[in-house]
Amino acid sequence: MVEDNNVECVHPNEPIKVDDFVVATRDIADIQKMSVGLVKEISGNKIIVYFIGKNKVVETNRGNVSFLDIKKTGKPYKMKICNICHILKEDMKDFEINQTDAKGRKTTRPSCRECRKMIDGVAMKSSEKKRLDAMAPKGIFTCPICQKTTIVEVTANLVKDHDHLTGKGREWICDSCNTGLGRFKDDINLLKRAINYLKKYS
Ligand SMILES: [Zn+2]
Ligand SMILES: [Zn+2]
Ligand SMILES: [Zn+2]
Incomplete structure (x- = not known):
């Protein structure tokens, strides 16, 4: 110091x-x-x-x-x-x-x-990495969050999303949604506050 x-x-x-x-x-x-x-x-x-x-x-x-x-x-x-x-x-x-x-x-x-x-938080467990790698999307991909369809690794980067508290894998999502979740700390209550904020003006 x-x-x-x-x-x-x-x-x-x-x-x-x-x-x-x-x-x-x-x-x-x-x-x-x-x-x-x-x-x-x-x-x-x-x-x-x-x-x-x-x-x-x-x-x-x-x-x-x-x-x-x-x-x-x-x-x-x-x-x-x-x-x-x-x-x-x-x-x-x-x-x-x-x-x-x-x-x-x-x-x-x-x-x-x-x-x-x-x-x-906790990095993704290697067993979970393997599990998700086995399900790696090929060809075209529709993101479970934004629902955008893209060409894998050409028009979107895809990532293996995981729970930062437990290290458990979730799903493949697009890089943009992954960053989005991160901005809200993967926190449901924080996301709810964002929704309520938007509702206030709609
Ligand atoms: Zn600090
Ligand atoms: Zn997405
Ligand atoms: Zn803020």
């Missing part, structure tokens, strides 16, 4: 106001050091901070947090806030690089390595 005073976005001597972003400069109960929060209230030496990653409001000593300049986080700066745990981490080290552009500039994933492990 980088020392606070070497980080351009963390300003330990800057005064803190309500609605400023701050980082924890030490562990505060289950709030990890470098967790990012929003200041809700200040009174005397006490400060009330909403820590985003833990979705928790915490009262602590003012000395346990430092002002965070969020505009100096993320590319091209050294530190980046994970979009899940909301802990300030080192961009090129604690986040996996997923793209390098023509000029050699690297972009990292929005979630830190630790949070990625949670998202990726």
Whole structure:
């Protein structure tokens, strides 16, 4: 972990106001050091901070947090806030690089390595891979989700979908639907919220 005073976005001597972003400069109960929060209230030496990653409001000593300049986080700066745990981490080290552009500039994933492990969950069991490989679609394929018919490996990439909690295989689906499910974390309740949101406007 980088020392606070070497980080351009963390300003330990800057005064803190309500609605400023701050980082924890030490562990505060289950709030990890470098967790990012929003200041809700200040009174005397006490400060009330909403820590985003833990979705928790915490009262602590003012000395346990430092002002965070969020505009100096993320590319091209050294530190980046994970979009899940909301802990300030080192961009090129604690986040996996997923793209390098023509000029050699690297972009990292929005979630830190630790949070990625949670998202990726359990890999598909090899017995399940074999089972699905034996049923690999040939010729034309109709995706069970989007119902689009495509030419296998020519007009669509197909993937073996699996349950990230158990490692059990599900079915072959198109790459686009697989990404779609992933965006909703394969979570039925999250998908229901998306449906309800759309219903509100139809
Ligand atoms: Zn994270
Ligand atoms: Zn599909
Ligand atoms: Zn959203």
